[in-house]
Amino acid sequence: MIPIFKVLIILMIVLPIFPFNKTSGNSFYSQIKRTDSLVFVSGHIQDSISGRGIGNALITYKELPYGNFVGIIRSRDGDGYYSYKTFGHDRYIIEIKSEDYIGKSDTIYPLTHQSTQINKVYMLSKKPSDEVISLDNLIFDLGKSEIKPESFDELDALANLMKANPKMVIQLEGHTDFRGGRSKNLKLSQERVKQVKNYLIHGGIMPDRILAKAYGGSNPLSWENTEEASRLNRRVEVRIIKR
Numbered sequence: 001m002i003p004i005f006k007v008l009i010i011l012m013i014v015l016p017i018f019p020f021n022k023t024s025g026n027s028f029y030s031q032i033k034r035t036d037s038l039v040f041v042s043g044h045i046q047d048s049i050s051g052r053g054i055g056n057a058l059i060t061y062k063e064l065p066y067g068n069f070v071g072i073i074r075s076r077d078g079d080g081y082y083s084y085k086t087f088g089h090d091r092y093i094i095e096i097k098s099e100d101y102i103g104k105s106d107t108i109y110p111l112t113h114q115s116t117q118i119n120k121v122y123m124l125s126k127k128p129s130d131e132v133i134s135l136d137n138l139i140f141d142l143g144k145s146e147i148k149p150e151s152f153d154e155l156d157a158l159a160n161l162m163k164a165n166p167k168m169v170i171q172l173e174g175h176t177d178f179r180g181g182r183s184k185n186l187k188l189s190q191e192r193v194k195q196v197k198n199y200l201i202h203g204g205i206m207p208d209r210i211l212a213k214a215y216g217g218s219n220p221l222s223w224e225n226t227e228e229a230s231r232l233n234r235r236v237e238v239r240i241i242k243r
Contacts, residue, residue: 037088039110041118045080045096048123048157050136053080057098057124064091064107086110096122102164125161132173133238138196140234143180145191147199155196158238159203169242171211172196177230178217186216196236211241 045057055077061084063069069090075082086092087110094106101124110118126133137154138147147155162168174189174196193212201207222229 037110039086039088039116039118040083041086041108041110041120042081042083043120043122045075045082045098045122045124047101048125048161050134050154053078054098054101054124055080057082057096057101059084060095060097061086061092062095064093094120096124098124100127101125102127123157125157125164131240133240135196135236135238138236140192142230142234143188145188145195147195155199156203159200159205162200162205162209165243167242168240169209169211171213171239171241173237173239174212174214175219175233175235175237176217177233178220178223179225179230180217182216182218186214189214189216192236 041061045054045059046052047054053075055075057075057080059073059075059082061071069087071084073082073084086108091107091109094108095103096105097103104122104124106120106122108118108120135151135154135158138151140146141148162170172193174193176185176189176192178185190212193214197207197210197212200210217233220229220233221235222232
């Protein structure tokens with residue numbers, strides 16, 4: 001039988017080699033701290049051109065620097081709304097991904113907002129592809145080519161998309177409604193395309209990256225003889241030629 005004093009000596013030697021696990025203690029403290037500093041982050045994921053909500057976008061938020069707290073959610077169909085909770089004493093990296101869109105990342109430090117509610121809107125740009133983008137908020141009055149001020153935000157977003165993709169080449173395609181003479185409509189669509197091209201050039205886009213084509217009233221979206229159909233037919237579309 002081993003004397004009791006020898007057992008005590010062995011324990012004094014062995015125990016330091018196997019220290020108590022302090023992780024659970026620290027985690028408990030951290031959980032208390034987090035409960036006191038709960039911060040809700042919400043907002044919308046939107047298309048940078050149209051401003052429409054992007055539904056089913058994948059949002060990943062990860063605590064920095066070690067990623068001990070990770071969350072994955074999706075934006076709501078219809079309006080692109082999202083919501084998740086963070087803890088004010090931590091810093092987070094946010095990644096937003098959606099099919100057909102260029103992903104975006106962000107870093108937030110909830111504590112600096114000094115609020116329990118943070119609103120963040122993320123604008124995603126379409127991936128360059130051989131597709132046509134309709135500038136839904138580009139407004140023209142009947143028979144006129146002047147760009148109305150409410151169209152500026154959408155054109156600025158298009159310019160920013162081209163700046164973010166310096167090899168991109170687009171073709172602006174002008175359309176009118178089908179009412180009126182053919183030659184008059186063709187000339188009007190040319191003038192509208194020219195106005196949009198000049199706006200983009202003044203916004204910092206090189207002219208050789210912007211092609212132009214006018215269709216007049218030969219390619220309407222709707223053949224209905226209504227004011228709403230005519231408004232939709234008066235448009236400039238963007239065809240991405242080169243990525």
